[in-house]
Amino acid sequence: MFLHNIKYELLTALRTKDLIFWLILFPILLGLFFKFAFDGIYEQVTQFSTIDTAVVDETDDTAFRSVIESVETQGKPLLNVVYTDREEAKKMLMDGDVKGIIYTGDELSLSVAENGIDQTTLKFFVEKYNLNSRIIKRTAEKDPAEAAKAAAVLSETADAVKEIPLTDGNTDNFIQYFYNLLAMVALFGSTVGLHISNVNQANLSAIGARKNCSPTPKSTGISAALMSSYIIETLCMILSVTYLRFVLGIDFGERLHLVYLSAAVSGTVGVSLGFCLGSLGSLNENAKTGISITLSLFLCFLSGLMVGNMKTIMAQKLPWFNKVNPAAVISDSFYCLNMYSDYERFTEKIITMLVMSAALALLGFFMTRRKKYASL
Amino acid sequence: MENTVVKIENLVKRYGDLIALDHLDLEIKRGEVLGLLGPNGSGKTTTINCLLSLLAFNKGRIEIFGKEMSPVAYDIKKNIGIIMQNVAVFDELTVYENIDYFCGLYITDKAKRKQYVEEAIHFTGLEEFLKFYPKKLSGGLLRRLNIACGIAHKPELIILDEPTVAVDPQSRNKILEGIQQLNRDGATIIYTSHYMEEVEQICTRIAIMDKGRKIAEGTKDELKRMIKNTETITIEVIGLSDADRSVVAGLPHVYDTAYDGSKLTIYCSGGKHNLIRILGVLQERELSFGRVYTELPTLNDVFLEITGKALRDKEE
Ligand SMILES: Nc1ncnc2c1ncn2[C@@H]1O[C@H](COP(=O)(O)OP(=O)(O)O)[C@@H](O)[C@H]1O
Ligand SMILES: [Mg+2]
Numbered sequence: 256m257f258l259h260n261i262k263y264e265l266l267t268a269l270r271t272k273d274l275i276f277w278l279i280l281f282p283i284l285l286g287l288f289f290k291f292a293f294d295g296i297y298e299q300v301t302q303f304s305t306i307d308t309a310v311v312d313e314t315d316d317t318a319f320r321s322v323i324e325s326v327e328t329q330g331k332p333l334l335n336v337v338y339t340d341r342e343e344a345k346k347m348l349m350d351g352d353v354k355g356i357i358y359t360g361d362e363l364s365l366s367v368a369e370n371g372i373d374q375t376t377l378k379f380f381v382e383k384y385n386l387n388s389r390i391i392k393r394t395a396e397k398d399p400a401e402a403a404k405a406a407a408v409l410s411e412t413a414d415a416v417k418e419i420p421l422t423d424g425n426t427d428n429f430i431q432y433f434y435n436l437l438a439m440v441a442l443f444g445s446t447v448g449l450h451i452s453n454v455n456q457a458n459l460s461a462i463g464a465r466k467n468c469s470p471t472p473k474s475t476g477i478s479a480a481l482m483s484s485y486i487i488e489t490l491c492m493i494l495s496v497t498y499l500r501f502v503l504g505i506d507f508g509e510r511l512h513l514v515y516l517s518a519a520v521s522g523t524v525g526v527s528l529g530f531c532l533g534s535l536g537s538l539n540e541n542a543k544t545g546i547s548i549t550l551s552l553f554l555c556f557l558s559g560l561m562v563g564n565m566k567t568i569m570a571q572k573l574p575w576f577n578k579v580n581p582a583a584v585i586s587d588s589f590y591c592l593n594m595y596s597d598y599e600r601f602t603e604k605i606i607t608m609l610v611m612s613a614a615l616a617l618l619g620f621f622m623t624r625r626k627k628y629a630s631l
Numbered sequence: 632m633e634n635t636v637v638k639i640e641n642l643v644k645r646y647g648d649l650i651a652l653d654h655l656d657l658e659i660k661r662g663e664v665l666g667l668l669g670p671n672g673s674g675k676t677t678t679i680n681c682l683l684s685l686l687a688f689n690k691g692r693i694e695i696f697g698k699e700m701s702p703v704a705y706d707i708k709k710n711i712g713i714i715m716q717n718v719a720v721f722d723e724l725t726v727y728e729n730i731d732y733f734c735g736l737y738i739t740d741k742a743k744r745k746q747y748v749e750e751a752i753h754f755t756g757l758e759e760f761l762k763f764y765p766k767k768l769s770g771g772l773l774r775r776l777n778i779a780c781g782i783a784h785k786p787e788l789i790i791l792d793e794p795t796v797a798v799d800p801q802s803r804n805k806i807l808e809g810i811q812q813l814n815r816d817g818a819t820i821i822y823t824s825h826y827m828e829e830v831e832q833i834c835t836r837i838a839i840m841d842k843g844r845k846i847a848e849g850t851k852d853e854l855k856r857m858i859k860n861t862e863t864i865t866i867e868v869i870g871l872s873d874a875d876r877s878v879v880a881g882l883p884h885v886y887d888t889a890y891d892g893s894k895l896t897i898y899c900s901g902g903k904h905n906l907i908r909i910l911g912v913l914q915e916r917e918l919s920f921g922r923v924y925t926e927l928p929t930l931n932d933v934f935l936e937i938t939g940k941a942l943r944d945k946e947e
Contacts, residue, residue: 259735263724270723454721457685461719465780468683468713469736470705626702627687630646631680 256471260479267450268487273544274447278491282440283498289436290503293429305335306373309344309353316359322384333380357381362388430593433505434586435560440495441521441585442551444488446544448529451480452619453540458628459533460540477623481530481616488522508593513601517592520608521585525551527615528581534622551582558582581611635697636661636788636819637682642691644677644843651677652688653843659821664814666834667823668930670942674843675823676716679792682821683713695788709737712786712818716793718777720765727752727761730779737784751783754809771802778806782813789813790821795829807833827930827942839934846937855928858936859886859900863928864909866895867921875916882908 268274312319326333337353344356348368355367355377365381367374455476457464466476496518499505507514532547533540552560557580559565566583569576577583588604595601637659644652652674659665667675680686682693684702693700695707720729730748738744752758755775765773774794782789791810795803811833814820824830830837831851839847839854847854855861871890879895880888884902888895899905906925913920934942 256736256739259732259739263721263728263732263735266728267721267723461715461717462721464680464685464715465713465719465733466736467685467702468708468711469733470709471736472703472705627684629687631686 256475257479260471260476261483264480264483265486268447268483271450274487277443277446277548278440278488279494281443282436282495285439286433286436286495286499286503289432290505293432305332306355306377307337307353308334308377309337309339309347309356310359311341311344311356312338312359314359318388319359319363319384326380333376429563430505431559431563431566431586431590433499434589435555435558435582436499437492437495437518437589438521438558438582438585439551439555439560440492440525441488441518442525442528442554442582443548444484444491444522444525445529445532445547445551447484447488448481448526448531448619449533449540449543449547451477451484451526451530452533452623453543455480456534456623458537458631464631473623473626474620477620481526484526484530485523488526489519492518492522506593507589510592513592514589517585517588517601517605517608520605520612521581521588523612524581524585524608524615527612527619530619531615531622534619554580554582558586578607581608584608584611634661635659636663636695637821638692638694639678639682640692640694642678642681642688642693644674644681644686644688651843652681652691655691655840655843655845657838657845659819661819662814662817663836664810664820664822664834666830666837667821667840668825668827668830668837668942669823669840670825673825673840675825675840676792677843678840679713679790679821679823682790683711709784710787712782712784712789714778714781714789714791714794716796718765718773720773720776720780722765724764725761726757726763726765726768726776726779729765729776730783733780734783737786747783747785751779754782754812755779756805769799771798771805774798774802774806778809787818788821789818792823793825794822795824795826803829825942827934831930837930839930839937841934841938847933851930854930854933858928858933860898860928860932860936861901862899862905863926863932864897864899864906865924865926866897866909866913867893867923868895868913868918869893871895871918875913875918878912878916879909882912885909 310323323334323336324332337347339347344353347353348356348366351368354371354373355365357377358364358366362385363381365377367377453459454462455466455473457467467473493515496507496515500507500511500514529547532550533543538546556562557565557569557576560582566577566586569580569583577587584604584607588601588608591600591604635658637657639655639657642652642655642657643650655674655678657665657678667678669675677686681688681691682695682700684693684700684704695704696710698704698707700707721732724732727748730751731744734744734748734751738747752761755778757772757775757779760768760772760776765776768776774797778791778794781791789810794810795806798806807829810820810822822830822834834851836850837848837854838845847857849857869892876888876890876895879885879897882905884899884905885897886900887898890896897905897909906923910920910923931942934940
């Protein structure tokens, strides 16, 4: 009975035009649009090359020299350094042989000739270095024993530079759009979920009425529909990730298997959300589809699908909101995976998603559990 | 074997202030084709939905196959076939898949199901449309698919709610014949309609409903015997005086007359040779008459006499 239901649920879903549009076609087109819109930026990022820099080191700063050597980005050294004097350095900058001049001293200072990505990176590096050395100095003044940590902290500067938002923060924003795109596909799973209540509730459709007359318990029909919706949505998520990664070449980081895992889990949030929405009230399926698409897009908007820094704005205005906005949680899960080498934040996001999904599904079950209807 | 298949006692269903079913009692015996006849809004669908435990009702009791019906009475449900007023099939599934899907909710054994599905296809004459999607079917074929989905599991009790609405006469006849065939094959049938001709044609017993109440019940002959009209005679005649008309009205068995200047209508109750007697009077009074019609009472007359209004104005 259960398998029979699953088989036909899957068949029905695969032939539903709305589903194919919202869950497959629409994300593909939007992904393509993003890719074209951001392509210029993306090229610059992927073609990152070591920055030629002149260093005027009149104080013979050994700490600085050792940091310079260890700093690298994307496996390449961050800086290609030429030690020289002030005159020569200025000449090189004017001729365009170097992108900037770093002066050592009490604090590092930087001079550049124009604005650009490389210059921004240099600026970020210098600021970060100065910040760290100030911290070290202050610590050392208070407690000389602590000064031993100086080296450790300084080498952290190297790590920090690896996390530089290489292009004015554009890499971040750029890839955020794709994370939000995935969040959108996940939440569009709600249109699949809607179907579950629709075909199992006598007050929502004639098919629901007919199924309610059969000796197959409603719980069987609903679980089968829920299961097949999860399967369908997971397939759509896998398709989207694969398309973004291997067709558009979006870099989701090293741990692609976890990206897939996160995608699959986020899909269940969308399906459960739809199931829950579908069980509410007695609007017809088209109206509910409209509502769930709108709701999904709105949540994704607040998480930065249309305007990149929306999530930061929300974090300032309504700090709790990003923690409960499923779109934000979903896109964050991908972000964490790319940004942090540990699993703490990622695990937290995955657990949040699972809890949301389970809670919504239970709520849906609770609402559809009714046996007789007051009105059909 | 229990002889009463369905027993509805004192059923009351309210929608807010509206009383959709007003203390309804109804019994259906094994092997019957029971017609629920009533105008739109009289409560037929509501009765069916309560019967199936889809609708919660305010008062009353429903037994099917001698057991109390409930949403979880799966042993009862597996022997019921339901054809709803609204077509209930998946647009995304083909004719064959739809029948197989719904049959599969009742029959788990695959081989048996395959056989049943094929029999249902044959029975409804859908052989040539197996790969069609419902959207591609004509109204009549769609109704037949709807029926196939409801009866494939060979239920003992089949409930059809207005299965012929918006169906061409040919398909309608096929559907009516099919229902009689199912009955001959042993199924008990509940058939709702607002078309009295259909109900007269196929039902062994008829319950007439109006405003949520059962206003009459019996075989069609029993129902017709309930009313005083036995014959309505219409005669085309011009220049009839009031005196002429009162002579006709005074004849035995005539209980009412009407005259519109060209047509005289005479309502008779019982008796024989009414027509000959009336024509004799007209001849005696040297009135020439044109065409003459005589009609036996219909269920509409029954409805009219009980409720004071026609069952329906015109075929829609
Ligand atoms: N869901 C509902 N809410 C309120 N009133 C309803 C509802 N369904 C039916 N009714 C009313 O109940 C009465 C009986 O309706 P119904 O059983 O559908 O009649 P029928 O099937 O004989 O045409 C009608 O007056 C109808 O308007
Ligand atoms: Mg009805």
